[in-house]
Amino acid sequence: MWQWDPAKEHTGPGSPRQRGLVYWTNEKGDEQRLFTAVNGFLFAIDPKTGETIRAFGENGSINLGSGLNTPGVTYQDMLILGGLGGKGALRAFDVRTGKHKWVFHLIPRPGEVGYDTWPEDAYKTATGLMPWCGQALDEKRGIVYAATKTAEPDFYGGERHGSNLFANSIVALNAATGERIWHFQIVHHDLLDKDLPCAPVLLTVNHEGQKIDAVAQGTKHGLLFVFDRVTGKPLWPIEERPVPQSDLIGEQAWPTQPFPTKPPPLMRQSYTEEDASNISQQSHEMTLDRIRAAPNFGPFPAPSLKESIMFPGFDGGMEWGGGAADPDGIYYVNVNEMPWLLQMIETRHADGSELGDGERDYVLYCGVCHGIELKGNAELKFPSLLDVDKRRTRAEIEQMTRQGRGRMPSYDTMPEEKRNAILDYVLSKSVPPKASGEAPTAPKSVAEAKSNKPAYAFGGFRRWLDAQGYPAIKPPWGTLNAVDLNTGEIKWKVPLGEYPDLTEKGIPPTGTENYGGPLATAGGLIFIGATADETFRAFDKQTGKVLWQAELPFGGNASPSTYMVGGRQYVVISAGGGKSGRRRGGMLVAFALPD
Numbered sequence: 001m002w003q004w005d006p007a008k009e010h011t012g013p014g015s016p017r018q019r020g021l022v023y024w025t026n027e028k029g030d031e032q033r034l035f036t037a038v039n040g041f042l043f044a045i046d047p048k049t050g051e052t053i054r055a056f057g058e059n060g061s062i063n064l065g066s067g068l069n070t071p072g073v074t075y076q077d078m079l080i081l082g083g084l085g086g087k088g089a090l091r092a093f094d095v096r097t098g099k100h101k102w103v104f105h106l107i108p109r110p111g112e113v114g115y116d117t118w119p120e121d122a123y124k125t126a127t128g129l130m131p132w133c134g135q136a137l138d139e140k141r142g143i144v145y146a147a148t149k150t151a152e153p154d155f156y157g158g159e160r161h162g163s164n165l166f167a168n169s170i171v172a173l174n175a176a177t178g179e180r181i182w183h184f185q186i187v188h189h190d191l192l193d194k195d196l197p198c199a200p201v202l203l204t205v206n207h208e209g210q211k212i213d214a215v216a217q218g219t220k221h222g223l224l225f226v227f228d229r230v231t232g233k234p235l236w237p238i239e240e241r242p243v244p245q246s247d248l249i250g251e252q253a254w255p256t257q258p259f260p261t262k263p264p265p266l267m268r269q270s271y272t273e274e275d276a277s278n279i280s281q282q283s284h285e286m287t288l289d290r291i292r293a294a295p296n297f298g299p300f301p302a303p304s305l306k307e308s309i310m311f312p313g314f315d316g317g318m319e320w321g322g323g324a325a326d327p328d329g330i331y332y333v334n335v336n337e338m339p340w341l342l343q344m345i346e347t348r349h350a351d352g353s354e355l356g357d358g359e360r361d362y363v364l365y366c367g368v369c370h371g372i373e374l375k376g377n378a379e380l381k382f383p384s385l386l387d388v389d390k391r392r393t394r395a396e397i398e399q400m401t402r403q404g405r406g407r408m409p410s411y412d413t414m415p416e417e418k419r420n421a422i423l424d425y426v427l428s429k430s431v432p433p434k435a436s437g438e439a440p441t442a443p444k445s446v447a448e449a450k451s452n453k454p455a456y457a458f459g460g461f462r463r464w465l466d467a468q469g470y471p472a473i474k475p476p477w478g479t480l481n482a483v484d485l486n487t488g489e490i491k492w493k494v495p496l497g498e499y500p501d502l503t504e505k506g507i508p509p510t511g512t513e514n515y516g517g518p519l520a521t522a523g524g525l526i527f528i529g530a531t532a533d534e535t536f537r538a539f540d541k542q543t544g545k546v547l548w549q550a551e552l553p554f555g556g557n558a559s560p561s562t563y564m565v566g567g568r569q570y571v572v573i574s575a576g577g578g579k580s581g582r583r584r585g586g587m588l589v590a591f592a593l594p595d
């Protein structure tokens with residue numbers, strides 16, 4: 001019908017990538033707007049014509065001042081959203097004018113609740129925390145629920161001692177004013193990038209004879225936390241259990257982490273010798289060897305210079321698709337059981353010499369994606385920065401670190417001296433590094449390490465696959481689950497997806513890695529794509545049996561939607577692919593019920 005091209009608008013430098021749309025209409029239904037954020041600018045568009053609404057903000061947009069922004073929700077005449085990078089915040093804007101209505105600081109200011117869970121004045125420099133996975137709204141009560149990401153840097157917390165509220169938290173705010181009603185922190189002082197990966201889900205359950213409006217929050221470690229959505233009281237007790245402590249100098253891992261007593265975990269919580277792959281004899285021996293050499297420490301290993309198996313893995317567990325709920329209190333969610341490798345590296349050269357300021361900060365902030373040696377990561381499509389000076393000016397790169405770009409986060413609150421040192425380092429890499437000639441200087445004590453800059457960086461995101469490229473663990477590798485949140489019990493659990501070559505060999509469906517969420521219909525079906533086998537399936541809601549499936553042109557790594565036109569029901573999924581090593585595309589595929 002129409003196409004709106006962000007390239008024709010002022011969006012600043014960077015790729016014009018968007019993370020979805022929000023539709024708003026007034027009560028009478030005679031005013032409509034679509035909202036989308038591109039490169040830190042929020043645009044209002046007329047859904048009928050695809051024209052930018054020029055009366056909104058400054059000639060059609062407002063500058064959000066931070067990179068990638070997830071869609072958000074509308075409440076009355078406000079759009080409520082959070083942004084990636086920069087100081088974590090949830091903000092509300094007037095849908096007609098773009099005028100700023102309220103802000104909730106996710107990194108508390110002096111005098112605000114949670115200020116004492118950080119080092120003094122952390123809000124001036126700390127980053128992270130934004131709710132990237134979307135928000136949920138109780139429209140009747142006027143409460144907005146946000147689930148937040150970890151504080152940065154993700155894997156070393158030596159410069160952010162404390163529990164770090166409101167990181168990794170579910171936060172309930174008054175949607176009209178932005179005032180906090182309640183919160184619950186699901187991971188304290190996160191050292192493992194355990195962002196809350198999916199939006200909170202609102203549902204109603206019968207709990208001990210009482211009807212309760214609840215909110216359910218899934219996690220990357222496969223746990224489901226369920227609260228009374230008005231009071232924040234957990235439906236089942238949540239226990240603080242001791243977790244491994246850090247052997248990194250300067251780090252203070254939090255002594256305990258929260259575990260709900262119900263529902264049970266939706267995935268294995270540790271990798272033991274019992275979990276060694278049984279897909280082939282070779283795979284069995286290799287995985288058994290490895291798990292003996294690099295053990296697993298459960299859902300909260302403390303990052304260490306020694307490698308360990310990270311299981312539950314970095315991407316989850318539950319992922320961005322999150323869950324779907326039925327009016328009868330059943331929650332449906334897909335879960336991954338993929339092992340990963342965890343290792344920190346010392347930010348020192350092999351000869352023991354200290355890294356220069358720019359090099360260390362590069363390793364710490366940029367190395368995860370662009371590689372310690374600046375070579376990038378071809379598998380995950382992070383570009384090499386070797387010879388970046390031939391492609392981009394210093395000013396362009398600087399701007400990119402301020403605003404972010406595509407999947408690259410923004411570092412807009414990074415102190416200027418740090419930014420300049422990183423840029424000096426990145427731009428000097430075509431010149432061979434000078435040998436420092438200094439004697440090795442490992443810090444000998446916490447006090448010494450604290451007086452120095454952080455000496456550790458994350459060694460990179462690595463899945464643990466066997467020699468054939470299958471997850472190096474006994475299946476299931478991916479599951480679909482129905483959880484009865486009236487009783488807190490798992491109703492059914494089935495493998496989600498399969499590898500045709502393994503099925504041919506007579507191995508029962510293993511499930512595959514999966515990214516994208518389910519859709520529950522009143523007609524008794526769960527629709528879901530998400531799998532590495534690029535298939536779209538309908539499951540029986542009662543039993544978890546596959547009732548129908550169709551091949552997609554690309555992986556359906558998104559949540560489907562359903563709609564009706566002229567009395568006929570359709571289901572549509574965005575097939576974008578690009579996950580689990582599969583082809584990348586970009587299609588919408590719709591299916592209809594027979595006439």
Ligand code: HEC
Binds near residue numbers: 366422
């Ligand atoms: C979470 C991963 C991630 C981190 C961390 C990250 N980047 Fe990036 N970076 C990317 C991605 C993805 C792109 C490609 C963006 C695009 O074009 O859409 C990119 C692009 C770039 C480019 C442009 C490369 C080119 O060939 O044009 C530069 C320069 C850059 N990043 C510098 C940095 C610096 C400096 C840091 C640290 C302060 C950093 N990045 C941190 C993911 C990351």
